[in-house]
Amino acid sequence: MTQDFDIVVVGSGVAGAITAYRLAQAGARVVILEAGSRNPPRAQMVGAYATAAIKNPHSPYVNAEADKMAPTSDSSPDYYDQPPPPHTQYKSNYERRTGGSTWHWLGHTPRMLRSDFKMKSLYGGGRDFPADMVDWPIDYDDLEPWYCEAERELGVAGDHAQWNNLFNSPRSQPFPMSMIWPSYSDQWIAARLDGKKFEKIEYRVRSTPSARNSQLYDGRPPCAGNSICVPICPIGAKYDGSVHVGKATAAGALLWERCVVNGLTAGKDGSVHAVQFITWGGEQRTVTARLVVLAAHAIETPKLLLMSKLANKSGAVGRYLMDHLSKSTFGLAPENLYPFRGPPSTSGIESFRDGDFRRKQAGFRLSLNNDGWLRKNAPYAEIIDLVMKQKKIGAALQAGLIDRVPRQLRLSCSVEVAPDFNNRVELSTTRDALGIPHPKITFTPPDYSYRGLSRANRVMADMFQRIQATEIDLGTDDKAFDGAGHIMGTCRMGADPKQSVVDEELRCHDHKNLFIVGSSVFPTVGSPNPTLTVAALALRAAKTIAGQLGRRSARARS
Amino acid sequence: MKAIRSRSDLLKLLCEAAELEHGIACSYLYAGFSLKRDLSEGGMTWQEQQMVRRWAAQIYFIASQEMLHLALVWNLTTAIGGTPYYLRPNFPQDSKYYPLNARLALEPFGMECLRRFIVYERPSALNAEHELRMLLAVLGEDAADIEFGSIGELYALIESGFKSIPHEELFIGSPAQQMTRDLVHFPDLIAVTDRDTALRAVHTITHQGEGTSRDREDSHFGAFVSILKEFLDSKSHGANFAPARPALVNPYSGLGRGYGASANPIEQPLTQQAAGLFDSAYGLMLRMLAWSFEVENTGIEAIVSKFCRVAIDFMPRVLLPLGEGLMLMPAGERYRGRTAGPGFGLTRHVMLPAAADNARILCQERLQELSQIAVSLLKQSLPDPAKAACVHIQQLANQFRAEKMS
Numbered sequence: 028m029t030q031d032f033d034i035v036v037v038g039s040g041v042a043g044a045i046t047a048y049r050l051a052q053a054g055a056r057v058v059i060l061e062a063g064s065r066n067p068p069r070a071q072m073v074g075a076y077a078t079a080a081i082k083n084p085h086s087p088y089v090n091a092e093a094d095k096m097a098p099t100s101d102s103s104p105d106y107y108d109q110p111p112p113p114h115t116q117y118k119s120n121y122e123r124r125t126g127g128s129t130w131h132w133l134g135h136t137p138r139m140l141r142s143d144f145k146m147k148s149l150y151g152g153g154r155d156f157p158a159d160m161v162d163w164p165i166d167y168d169d170l171e172p173w174y175c176e177a178e179r180e181l182g183v184a185g186d187h188a189q190w191n192n193l194f195n196s197p198r199s200q201p202f203p204m205s206m207i208w209p210s211y212s213d214q215w216i217a218a219r220l221d222g223k224k225f226e227k228i229e230y231r232v233r234s235t236p237s238a239r240n241s242q243l244y245d246g247r248p249p250c251a252g253n254s255i256c257v258p259i260c261p262i263g264a265k266y267d268g269s270v271h272v273g274k275a276t277a278a279g280a281l282l283w284e285r286c287v288v289n290g291l292t293a294g295k296d297g298s299v300h301a302v303q304f305i306t307w308g309g310e311q312r313t314v315t316a317r318l319v320v321l322a323a324h325a326i327e328t329p330k331l332l333l334m335s336k337l338a339n340k341s342g343a344v345g346r347y348l349m350d351h352l353s354k355s356t357f358g359l360a361p362e363n364l365y366p367f368r369g370p371p372s373t374s375g376i377e378s379f380r381d382g383d384f385r386r387k388q389a390g391f392r393l394s395l396n397n398d399g400w401l402r403k404n405a406p407y408a409e410i411i412d413l414v415m416k417q418k419k420i421g422a423a424l425q426a427g428l429i430d431r432v433p434r435q436l437r438l439s440c441s442v443e444v445a446p447d448f449n450n451r452v453e454l455s456t457t458r459d460a461l462g463i464p465h466p467k468i469t470f471t472p473p474d475y476s477y478r479g480l481s482r483a484n485r486v487m488a489d490m491f492q493r494i495q496a497t498e499i500d501l502g503t504d505d506k507a508f509d510g511a512g513h514i515m516g517t518c519r520m521g522a523d524p525k526q527s528v529v530d531e532e533l534r535c536h537d538h539k540n541l542f543i544v545g546s547s548v549f550p551t552v553g554s555p556n557p558t559l560t561v562a563a564l565a566l567r568a569a570k571t572i573a574g575q576l577g578r579r580s581a582r583a584r585s
Numbered sequence: 586m587k588a589i590r591s592r593s594d595l596l597k598l599l600c601e602a603a604e605l606e607h608g609i610a611c612s613y614l615y616a617g618f619s620l621k622r623d624l625s626e627g628g629m630t631w632q633e634q635q636m637v638r639r640w641a642a643q644i645y646f647i648a649s650q651e652m653l654h655l656a657l658v659w660n661l662t663t664a665i666g667g668t669p670y671y672l673r674p675n676f677p678q679d680s681k682y683y684p685l686n687a688r689l690a691l692e693p694f695g696m697e698c699l700r701r702f703i704v705y706e707r708p709s710a711l712n713a714e715h716e717l718r719m720l721l722a723v724l725g726e727d728a729a730d731i732e733f734g735s736i737g738e739l740y741a742l743i744e745s746g747f748k749s750i751p752h753e754e755l756f757i758g759s760p761a762q763q764m765t766r767d768l769v770h771f772p773d774l775i776a777v778t779d780r781d782t783a784l785r786a787v788h789t790i791t792h793q794g795e796g797t798s799r800d801r802e803d804s805h806f807g808a809f810v811s812i813l814k815e816f817l818d819s820k821s822h823g824a825n826f827a828p829a830r831p832a833l834v835n836p837y838s839g840l841g842r843g844y845g846a847s848a849n850p851i852e853q854p855l856t857q858q859a860a861g862l863f864d865s866a867y868g869l870m871l872r873m874l875a876w877s878f879e880v881e882n883t884g885i886e887a888i889v890s891k892f893c894r895v896a897i898d899f900m901p902r903v904l905l906p907l908g909e910g911l912m913l914m915p916a917g918e919r920y921r922g923r924t925a926g927p928g929f930g931l932t933r934h935v936m937l938p939a940a941a942d943n944a945r946i947l948c949q950e951r952l953q954e955l956s957q958i959a960v961s962l963l964k965q966s967l968p969d970p971a972k973a974a975c976v977h978i979q980q981l982a983n984q985f986r987a988e989k990m991s
Contacts, residue, residue: 068632070631071632074631245803249646
């Protein structure tokens with residue numbers, strides 16, 4: 028049977044776009060199916076954000092038709108079908124559009140640690156260790172060369188000396204760009220914290236690697252400090268998936284937007300060649316290919332497999348949904364730290380990501396942020412307070428603002444969430460405008476992660492005290508958390524087909540020509556932001572897929 | 586190309602490189618200051634404003650890399666026994682002044698200045714006199730008079746010196762003079778202590794400037810070409826597009842002497858005072874930086890670091906807002922609606938003394954003098970960026986005086 032294409036890639040976010048680019052570069056006939064809309068010019072989206080009455084991560088991307096045809100929890104608060112509070116809510120969102128959620132990511136790209144790949148072997152066995160925590164079927168050394176390549180592809184700015192051998196995780200090559208220079212606030216905090224200890228663990232402030240240009244790179248400008256990485260970089264200095272969508276199409280891949288995939292069909296031999304999709308106009312169509320790559324992120328990918336009743340002999344599809352538990356805390360520094368300049372966060376503390384404590388509690392990253400109390404509505408909240416309550420106007424109002432706003436500091440944490448069989452994505456009975464089920468979500472962080480969150484709270488309190496901050500706000504609920512936007516798990520990678528969905532090459536155990544790329548394949552997550560690992564895995568998988576396409580296509584093309 | 590074989594020749598070339606990097610950085614900054622910020626300035630739509638902001642960011646970034654290049658040249662210079670060279674002739678210099686064969690001038694953003702910038706940064710290996718001529722020809726000008734000496738060629742000569750002069754003879758400077766990023770906030774600064782690090786420093790400069798054939802678009806050359814193309818495209822779509830402020834070409838504050846007849850004296854008294862303050866602040870900043878690169882820093886790291894921090898703080902907190910402010914201030918009646926701009930005038934002054942305490946006293950006194958000028962300017966009506974610069978001068982002066990430096 029003749030196939031329309033060599034490869035169909037479902038989704039044009041960073042994982043799908045990189046995979047499509049590499050395969051198109053290798054000469055494969057590739058089509059990318061994107062559920063979302065074409066992007067208007069960047070300036071137009073920045074304008075939409077600037078004029079939005081309510082500013083949130085989706086503000087630049089609001090489009091009534093797109094939000095109806097390819098909804099997410101970003102655009103539709105009721106998109107997730109989950110039990111109402113007080114049940115724990117899953118709070119992380121994503122974008123369904125060309126380029127995917129990297130449009131509104133912060134851009135941080137730390138690697139996973141060596142230990143993050145071998146949690147069960149290193150720390151398992153004890154009563155407090157989560158039962159569903161596993162080892163990855165690959166290790167840090169397998170992925171290290173791909174991390175280097177991912178850093179080149181995304182364009183990562185970082186400091187090699189600071190990150191080489193972090194927790195026994197060596198870097199074989201320097202970053203392609205020198206680091207984004209730490210903010211004044213970062214340096215001020217480092218001067219007061221570096222070398223001090225919390226429960227025998229030493230504070231060390233490091234510049235956070237970021238896919239944000241510190242120089243002219245890949246035809247994109249250096250960061251100009253516009254401070255709105257989230258929700259959109261106005262100049263394209265921050266990497267987003269549209270970079271590789273552009274490269275993929277330049278290499279010959281086709282991009283079909285507004286095509287919502289709603290089914291996959293397997294043949295008698297188990298191989299998947301037919302991909303059904305529905306256009307925004309309601310036309311049901313099918314495209315065929317020799318290989319299919321799912322890259323629809325960790326909610327839509329399992330949803331599609333469940334709808335298609337494929338790849339799930341293990342029963343693991345949709346299971347082990349994860350995120351990072353994020354929490355922001357606030358304090359007023361004794362001196363001006365001058366927030367609201369440069370990227371929202373330029374440095375962090377990695378010291379608590381690993382250690383023997385992970386037998387009992389989760390590790391975490393800490394971020395030093397440059398956005399003051401923006402998340403508490405600064406500076407508007409201060410203006411309202413000064414005018415309405417303190418009755419200050421004119422010079423007194425100005426003095427009041429100058430006294431407080433430059434001293435505002437936010438610290439935040441990102442806590443590892445352990446996999447749990449019961450945290451899952453299923454199909455809801457609620458359907459969207461195209462008749463496709465919403466995702467039904469069940470999510471409760473394991474106690475292991477709550478213990479990590481509790482410790483992160485105590486560490487942040489200690490940091491505020493050491494820098495002699497006042498008006499410290501740690502929140503009232505030790506278990507309260509925000510979504511980190513790091514949707515992971517749901518199609519876990521593993522060596523055992525009975526326990527996992529894809530093998531170490533990201534090939535479905537049940538369907539040898541069906542691959543899954545993206546954070547859905549993470550068996551465990553550590554505490555780093557996931558995108559660099561997503562990119563590294565996609566690059567690695569692209570090589571496997573190109574190999575699997577093999578000589579037949581080479582002959583066909585010759 | 587003749588290889589360089591003596592220390593003296595190499596030092597002379599490094600002085601020339603320092604002078605060029607420095608002058609070019611000023612020229613870029615002037616173009617950056619001239620770009621409009623606010624829609625109320627007119628001449629651009631909201632969409633065009635976003636593009637203009639991006640151009641400004643790129644030009645400022647490139648200028649900052651030119652400052653890094655100057656710092657690298659200073660490290661190269663001290664590594665072989667020289668002293669940092671920070672002087673340069675006042676603007677403008679005609680096209681015969683340097684082998685570069687292009688004018689050095691302060692001009693607001695526009696076709697003419699982009700043309701110069703592309704010529705400054707053109708790759709020495711670009712077989713492409715033809716390509717370049719074609720590109721510049723789109724400006725509708727006769728590009729036939731462009732001669733092709735280049736900064737790339739200058740650094741090729743410098744590289745030949747570092748390669749040909751015996752290593753053991755050449756590197757007589759003290760490693761303690763070398764500035765590192767622990768002391769000064771230049772992220773890519775390289776301490777030069779031997780041939781390898783010297784060549785790495787030279788390659789960093791040429792790579793950032795002209796790139797390689799593989800990543801040309803990410804070099805200064807590539808960025809200016811891309812801005813030029815966008816500018817041409819915008820001009821063709823929007824006849825009313827006017828991204829630059831109507832600033833003078835080659836202004837000077839009237840302080841000191843040493844200006845050619847083609848420089849334009851600022852005549853409006855308040856603007857003249859503000860331009861004078863800019864020149865004084867700029868001169869002090871340079872002297873503090875040059876001192877930091879000259880002294881042996883072992884044992885006085887805190888002082889050196891402090892000097893560098895204040896000098897670098899001067900750039901975004903004083904020179905940038907004051908430079909932009911001057912672009913919003915009238916130049917004088919005879920210029921008919923034109924605004925002024927900073928002249929980057931260098932007036933005669935001593936190098937700061939090697940003795941750190943004396944250097945500190947000289948700087949502190951000078952900072953206080955500048956602070957008093959800023960106070961008097963603040964009593965008059967200034968544009969907001971100039972006001973901010975004056976406030977920042979006071980803050981920096983007070984901070985310098987208050988902080989202990991041991």
